Amino acid sequence: MLRSLPFVAIVVVAITDVLAGPRLGFLPLLTLGPTFASVSGSVRRTAIVGTLAVGVCLPLAQYNGLLGKAQNNLTIATIVGVTGASMVASHLRIRRERELANVRIVAEAAQRVLLRPVPRRAGDLRIALSYTSAAAEAQIGGDLYEVVVTTANGVRLLIGDVQGKGLAAVETAAWVLGAFREAAYDEPDLSGLGDRLETSLARHLDAEQFVTAILAEVHEDEITLLNFGHPAPLLLTGDGQISEVDLPNEGVPLGLGGLGAGVPKPYQVPFGQGDQILFYTDGVIEARDDGGAFYPLLARADILQCVDPQAALDDLRADLLDHVGGPLPDDAAMLLLQRQAA
Structure with a gap:
């Protein structure tokens, strides 16, 4: 479920934006995709989800008449920035998981010796x-x-x-x-x-x-x-x-x-x-x-x-x-x- 959540979030935001029309802007919510990807995915997967979010943002901006405007440029910059931060978070999470796995191995060895x-x-x-x-x-x-x-x-x-x-x-x-x-x-x-x-x-x-x-x-x-x-x-x-x-x-x-x-x-x-x-x-x-x-x-x-x-x-x-x-x-x-x- 967690692995599919980033793509589900992007699809939901895209459908909501199309149904709501140009008056309401939901494009900044596309940052949910890379954010969710950093929770369970690798750095590479998070980057792919962030690229997909930018790819979805461009045609939606064209649909809303915002393509090339400052508002949309700021949205794209936000998605790129959140994707970069999410990639860093994903890297730190994976490193921490490896450290915990090593600690668990040591703890299990200690258990076999003590108990x-x-x-x-x-x-x-x-x-x-x-x-x-x-x-x-x-x-x-x-x-x-x-x-x-x-x-x-x-x-x-x-x-x-x-x-x-x-x-x-x-x-x-x-x-x-x-x-x-x-x-x-x-x-x-x-x-x-x-x-x-x-x-x-x-x-x-x-x-x-x-x-x-x-x-x-x-x-x-x-x-x-x-x-x-x-x-x-x-x-x-x-x-x-x-x-x-x-x-x-x-x-x-x-x-x-x-x-x-x-x-x-x-x-x-x-x-x-x-x-x-x-x-x-x-x-x-x-x-x-x-x-x-x-x-x-x-x-x-x-x-x-x-x-x-x-x-x-x-x-x-x-x-x-x-x-x-x-x-x-x-x-x-x-x-x-x-x-x-x-």
Whole structure:
């Protein structure tokens, strides 16, 4: 539609001028042609449309008895001037589009490094993921996640939320993920893994920066959780019960361990066949509708009662976006673990 709009504008102006007669002058409106061409066309296409506009102006000026008069000469000069400006605008637009395309390629490469695809199956576990960035056209932000399958300790996962936004938050997320991916294979328990993350962040973060996070380790009939100031996950049992997991030994966010606050302790939660557990960031529960009401995650969690965990999580994300009625104000990550029924 945009590609044909310049020609449609010239034709409409020409027909209108002929029908209106010589008394009303519509010829200056022929500048709409090259103007519209600069929005979607190349520099060459814009020049062609401007030349066409001048070509249409001459016979219409003859029809109106204006050919050779100062008024028509000014109209032609206006069309030529607008065409030149439109060609410059078209050149700048194309250069900007190329720059944005290169930036998008770099962003996608960064996404593959930072938020690489998680394994979707690990033994009797099925894993689903949803990530929605608050930044327009972006695929990465301040929320982070990772799932690793270790030989000695089974499946370990991390979900977190970096304080702040923008490139600084992405940089902090990179530090956390790098430390987790290295330590998850070495540390024998979650407490040691949490200490490794705290030590790593203490070297790189400022005093006022922090990361809320949950570490988890899946065992045969239970899941061990270690919470660093992060929203508690939801447990969906195989018999249809939905509840928020109360973690009594919650600690301060990562990066604030130097304040001397309480250290989190691992907490075991039964996690048997047919059970599911949903980890999420605060961008989910702090999303508001037009009336200011927060998203009622606990009340909507029954959407997850589906055989396919990824389809269920996609439906929950769609319900979240429908609640907000537009783009999310904050990044929102959700990670769903499902233990298959016998």
